[in-house]
Amino acid sequence: MIIRNGNVVLKNSVEKKDILIQDGKIVQIADKLPKGDNEIDASGLHIFPGLIDMHVHLREPGFEHKEDIESGAKAAVKGGFTQICCMPNTYPVADNKVVVSYIKNRAKEVGLCKIHPIGAITKGEKGEQLAEIGEMKAAGAVAISDDGVSVNNSRLMYLAMEYAKGFDIKCLCHCEDKNLVDGGVVNEGLSSTIAGLKGIPRAAEDIMIARDIALAESLDMPVHICHVSTHSGVRLIRDAKRAGVKVTAETCPHYFAATDNIVRTFDTFTKVNPPIREEVDKQAILEGLKDGTLDCIVTDHAPHHTNDKNVEYNLAAFGISGIETSLGFAVTYLYKAGVLTLPQIAEKMSAAPARILGLDGGEIAEGAVADLTVVDLEKEWIVDPATFVSKGKNNPFKGWKLNGAVAYTIVDGEVKYQQEK
Amino acid sequence: MLKRKDLLGLIDVSKDELSEILDVAAHMKAKLKAGDKCLSELKGKTATILFYENSTRTRTSFELAAKYLGAQVVNIAAGTSSVAKGETLVDTGKTLDAQLNDFLIMRHPMGGAHYLLSKVVNASVLNAGDGMNEHPTQALLDMLTMTESFGNLQGLKVAILGDIKHSRVAKSNLFGLRTMGAEVYMYAPETLIPKGIDRLGAKLCKTKEEALQDADVVMGLRIQLERQQAGNFPSLSEYAHFYGVSANDLKLAKPHAIVMHPGPVNRGVELTGKVIDHDQSRIEEQVFSGIAVRMAALKLLNDYRNSK
Numbered sequence: 001m002i003i004r005n006g007n008v009v010l011k012n013s014v015e016k017k018d019i020l021i022q023d024g025k026i027v028q029i030a031d032k033l034p035k036g037d038n039e040i041d042a043s044g045l046h047i048f049p050g051l052i053d054m055h056v057h058l059r060e061p062g063f064e065h066k067e068d069i070e071s072g073a074k075a076a077v078k079g080g081f082t083q084i085c086c087m088p089n090t091y092p093v094a095d096n097k098v099v100v101s102y103i104k105n106r107a108k109e110v111g112l113c114k115i116h117p118i119g120a121i122t123k124g125e126k127g128e129q130l131a132e133i134g135e136m137k138a139a140g141a142v143a144i145s146d147d148g149v150s151v152n153n154s155r156l157m158y159l160a161m162e163y164a165k166g167f168d169i170k171c172l173c174h175c176e177d178k179n180l181v182d183g184g185v186v187n188e189g190l191s192s193t194i195a196g197l198k199g200i201p202r203a204a205e206d207i208m209i210a211r212d213i214a215l216a217e218s219l220d221m222p223v224h225i226c227h228v229s230t231h232s233g234v235r236l237i238r239d240a241k242r243a244g245v246k247v248t249a250e251t252c253p254h255y256f257a258a259t260d261n262i263v264r265t266f267d268t269f270t271k272v273n274p275p276i277r278e279e280v281d282k283q284a285i286l287e288g289l290k291d292g293t294l295d296c297i298v299t300d301h302a303p304h305h306t307n308d309k310n311v312e313y314n315l316a317a318f319g320i321s322g323i324e325t326s327l328g329f330a331v332t333y334l335y336k337a338g339v340l341t342l343p344q345i346a347e348k349m350s351a352a353p354a355r356i357l358g359l360d361g362g363e364i365a366e367g368a369v370a371d372l373t374v375v376d377l378e379k380e381w382i383v384d385p386a387t388f389v390s391k392g393k394n395n396p397f398k399g400w401k402l403n404g405a406v407a408y409t410i411v412d413g414e415v416k417y418q419q420e421k
Numbered sequence: 422m423l424k425r426k427d428l429l430g431l432i433d434v435s436k437d438e439l440s441e442i443l444d445v446a447a448h449m450k451a452k453l454k455a456g457d458k459c460l461s462e463l464k465g466k467t468a469t470i471l472f473y474e475n476s477t478r479t480r481t482s483f484e485l486a487a488k489y490l491g492a493q494v495v496n497i498a499a500g501t502s503s504v505a506k507g508e509t510l511v512d513t514g515k516t517l518d519a520q521l522n523d524f525l526i527m528r529h530p531m532g533g534a535h536y537l538l539s540k541v542v543n544a545s546v547l548n549a550g551d552g553m554n555e556h557p558t559q560a561l562l563d564m565l566t567m568t569e570s571f572g573n574l575q576g577l578k579v580a581i582l583g584d585i586k587h588s589r590v591a592k593s594n595l596f597g598l599r600t601m602g603a604e605v606y607m608y609a610p611e612t613l614i615p616k617g618i619d620r621l622g623a624k625l626c627k628t629k630e631e632a633l634q635d636a637d638v639v640m641g642l643r644i645q646l647e648r649q650q651a652g653n654f655p656s657l658s659e660y661a662h663f664y665g666v667s668a669n670d671l672k673l674a675k676p677h678a679i680v681m682h683p684g685p686v687n688r689g690v691e692l693t694g695k696v697i698d699h700d701q702s703r704i705e706e707q708v709f710s711g712i713a714v715r716m717a718a719l720k721l722l723n724d725y726r727n728s729k
Contacts, residue, residue, distance in 0.1 A: 189616050190620055190621075191617075193592075193615040193616055193617045193621070194432070195532055195554060266533030311510065311537070312510060312531040312533065313531065314532070
């Protein structure tokens with residue numbers, strides 16, 4: 001296959017090139033390749049290294065009414081993702097090799113994008129006993145996380161990280177002090193006061209970010225901080241990095257594009273954990289993306305059934321179905337807004353996640369795997385969750401105008417998604 | 422004319438709308454005072470009262486208000502209804518709508534519940550209190566009581582003392598009173614002041630004296646005992662000492678100042694017995710005003726329904 005005449009997003013530049021793909025690999029990148037029999041005309045389009053979302057929820061097994069591996073994978077390739085990593089808070093929890101293998105097998109049957117399971121840190125994500133981390137790694141888990149909750153017991157978290165070190169598997173830390181959250185549902189601030197909804201202070205997140213940084217420093221090992229939402233959290237991570245602590249961190253489109261003003265209508269689709277915060281946080285997240293404090297962009301794609309959301313705000317499930325809008329948000333609010341260059345977006349959405357988790361991918365180079373995302377940066381579209389292929393229509397950005405639409409998603413040299421003409 | 426299907430809160434109710442409700446309420450109150458409890462504005466209409474929280478005064482007040490206007494009234498206690506069997510609020514609303522209710526009067530422990538309900542029913546929804554969000558008819562009855570004492574709300578200094586953070590009463594009053602041009606001073610333990618309330622027009626006070634000095638209205642708020650157990654303040658006696666209002670404290674306010682409380686009062690905590698029973702206390706008048714403003718709200722919402 002030849003992808004002809006596209007603007008190729010390389011590590012430090014964007015260059016108009018032809019790309020030759022054979023047997024799932026990028027064989028040649030050249031100014032002008034001879035004509036082949038299977039060509040994609042990418043004139044006017046941009047070619048990114050296949051996007052990688054290292055933080056999604058696929059809900060299978062156990063919550064197939066919200067999403068399953070097939071619907072999630074379809075949504076992923078529509079969103080431009082060639083690889084995704086799914087969190088273990090399924091039913092049963094992915095805290096053993098059987099569930100991890102099940103997910104791997106289902107992913108293979110579905111065969112759209114590469115799906116990497118993340119195993120739980122503790123059995124049942126209960127924060128009491130270590131899960132079988134070694135067995136899960138052997139079965140294909142690429143990381144461990146109790147995402148959805150923090151491991152509250154610092155001693156257990158210390159031991160978990162230390163044990164994981166022996167298997168060279170990374171902890172992805174959901175940072176939340178449950179006592180401080182105390183049933184809160186939105187960010188604590190003017191918006192929580194206006195809506196009369198219980199607020200979650202920034203400190204609830206920051207305390208656990210600081211703790212997990214301290215554990216990593218103490219153990220002299222890397223750690224990864226999930227979905228950073230606070231300005232103070234960004235500062236903690238920046239300071240730690242400067243001090244040489246091996247910390248990496250991610251954020252999500254809803255934290256760099258929105259503020260908690262949107263909760264005032266009681267739209268339960270805005271309910272997400274950690275909560276969408278204020279302008280000062282949004283600006284700090286943008287700055288953190290710019291200066292490298294925040295290594296990558298993930299969606300925290302959290303599909304839910306309408307029954308989980310069509311209830312009182314307090315009762316609604318946390319989470320946003322965001323895998324089909326993520327790239328559009330990055331193009332619109334980071335690239336078009338002048339925050340990041342295209343190579344920097346490729347870094348945050350592909351190279352960095354690959355590096356953090358040791359995945360094959362993340363760059364466009366001769367010899368590299370042919371995972372590519374071809375994007376029409378200029379295409380303008382309006383978010384309409386009703387058109388999502390994900391089962392989760394719970395996205396609060398209905399009606400928002402975005403730039404950047406996926407034209408092709410190519411996995412191992414095969415077109416797995418092509419935009420309808 | 423009040424042009425809205427529902428009364429969910431005072432956050433977006435204009436000065437004209439508030440004035441109209443208060444005018445009609447004053448008119449209703451005059452009728453009640455004259456002994457006229459058989460009005461016919463809501464004849465042939467049905468109101469269902471759906472309370473997910475315990476209440477005596479607000480529930481009976483709404484019930485009597487609807488009955489005095491000639492409506493048929495049904496009472497549902499959530500604990501004995503299909504809600505206890507796990508029915509969602511949306512389904513409960515649709516059921517009540519299918520039974521041809523014109524008004525749904527709801528109290529609910531969660532903020533925003535009324536917004537959800539109002540979107541799925543044709544009936545007019547009246548908020549009788551939703552979590553920490555709003556309690557619009559309580560603020561209206563407070564405003565009616567103040568208007569009766571002072572003729573006008575413009576420029577009044579209203580001091581609200583107590584658990585602002587969990588108080589839908591304080592918030593609805595803040596919205597309504599600010600819209601009508603009154604000044605709202607608030608004083609509470611730091612743990613019971615919601616973030617950003619000053620940006621909504623409240624003047625936060627550092628001392629009780631600052632709050633009470635030259636106040637026209639002194640309003641205490643009920644403190645729930647569980648707030649102490651949750652660690653918001655150390656003891657009721659310390660709370661009463663710093664945030665309660667005694668007859669001596671009341672001397673700081675203007676000589677004609679009135680004392681209010683949404684009830685039920687913890688005697689000796691928010692207000693001392695002397696203050697509650699003081700001749701400047703309007704606590705019982707507030708209860709009477711409550712019926713009048715609820716009659717006014719029902720009448721005006723009904724006028725709007727009829728106009729459509």
